[in-house]
Amino acid sequence: MIDVHRLRVLRAVAEHGSFNRAAGALMLTPSAVSQHIAALERAVGHPVAVRSTRGVTLTEPGRLLVEAAESISAELDQVRHAIDRLTAERPRLTVATFTSGGRHLLPAALARFVDAHPEVELTVLESEPEEAAAMVRAGAADLALAYHFDGPPPVRPGERPGLDWVPLMEDPLWLVLPPGHRLADRPSVGLAELGADRWVLGCLRTEAFLRRYAELAGFDLRVAASTTDYFFAQTLVAAGVGVSLVPHVSLTTTGELTAVRVEPPRPARHIGLVLPRRRRPHPPTQALAAALTAAAASTHTPTGGRP
Template identity: 65%
Template sequence: MIDVARLRVLREVARHGSFSGAAAALLFTPSAVSQHISALERTLGVPVVERSTRGVTLTESGRLLVESADTIFAELRHARERIDRLATGRTRLTVATFTSGGRRLLPDALRRFVAGHPEVEVNVVEAEPEESLPMVREGRADLALAYHFDGPLPSAGGLEWTPVMEDPMSAALPAGHPLAGRESVDLAELAADPWVIGCSKTEAFLRRYAAQAGFELKVAGSTTDYFFAQALVASGLGVGLIPRLGLDPSAADAVLVPVSPPRPARYVGIAVAGTRRSPLADAVGEALRQAAAAVR
């Protein structure tokens, strides 16, 4: 019989890549973590980690066990929630969302949802997709409002993804910029400008674009908030790339110009765990789609 507590330790080792990182997360000593992993390996009769001076990596058996552990803990958490619901008569629904989606879509969606489900206790957690999607898969959230750019959806294994909207990007320019009066702008035309970054994924996209277009991206400011980035653009610090959901309507001194086709966009959607899909999560998802339609 596999010890559930040892599975939890293995998950943390996988997450942090070291016994010391797992120990800090679990409030254990590194020696205790090592002992748990050794005991788990004796039970299975195969190694689950490879130890080296650079850290710890999972073996194929370890990866298989961690995948199973994610499902096991998600089901246990779901069972606990159902037991709590029986005991209290209250239903709890956790929604994870990225910042600009939460700011622009979630308030309207929650008004619709709460009006029809006043008995449900809603909990909202702010998290980027690389955090929110594992939360759904592990049962720590019932659904996630998330996004991806031109690459694949991160950490989507075992989840059902429903597209909600495309979130096109615009160039944000200081007032008086030579291209501020244009109907559209090619990003290559801004190659000589310093850039203000609104999130790490936007920076990654811009760096890929700059490499393909043959210029070096000059970063004058970096933030994790598009509203802040737009304010920095308005101050004249540089130019930016802002998605529709990240636009600050009060930043009147920043001029927004659509990017020429193929216009970059974020692809916004809803992620749920298919094995634990609930009518309540579906109701929130429908409310989010209606809110997105209003924004479009």
């Protein structure tokens, strides 16, 4: 039988790259760590870690055991939080969310959820997608509202065992132009046509996309302002600081700005839910996930014309 504590020791060795550093993190002696690894190797019948002058390298069986250790640790964390809920006076539900998605989808979903489940104590935590996925994995959040651009989602099969990604909606990005901009009357604009403009950035991920595009299109991205808030970015655009690329759900209703469709290939955010894989259903999590799905389905995101 494989000892769970020895899996924890192997996971620490993999994380720190050496027996000595793993021993320090676990508050054990290096000899104790070595003994645990040796006992684990006897249990599985294969070497799990190879020492060298450059540190410790996991064998293929060792890597499989570390993946199993991560899954077991996540499940134990979820069980611990479930036990905490059982002993609490009220059932609890924690949702992690990124700012603009939460602002757009959560109010309607939470109103529906609270009306049906007034006994549940809700907690909302603001977090970027990668951190939110880690929170769900650790049991610190029951579900997370997250997004990704054209790359892989925050949860990829095999990378983060015990989590699922549930797509909710596409969130296309629009060009936001200041009053009197030369291209404001156009139905659509190619990003390369704005190569001479200065940009107001509302998100680090938007900046990464724009820099890749500018490099391919052969122009230098000129940044006038860099923020982490799309709504603040749009106030800067309205002041004439520059142009911006803004997701549909973050567009403001001010009449001073003009939102113009981006010509293909059109960038978009893909919004979805990060959910834990549970052996037993968790009704509050399922209910909020259903409410968020309904809120996303009622969102109109046009792909042509003006928003």
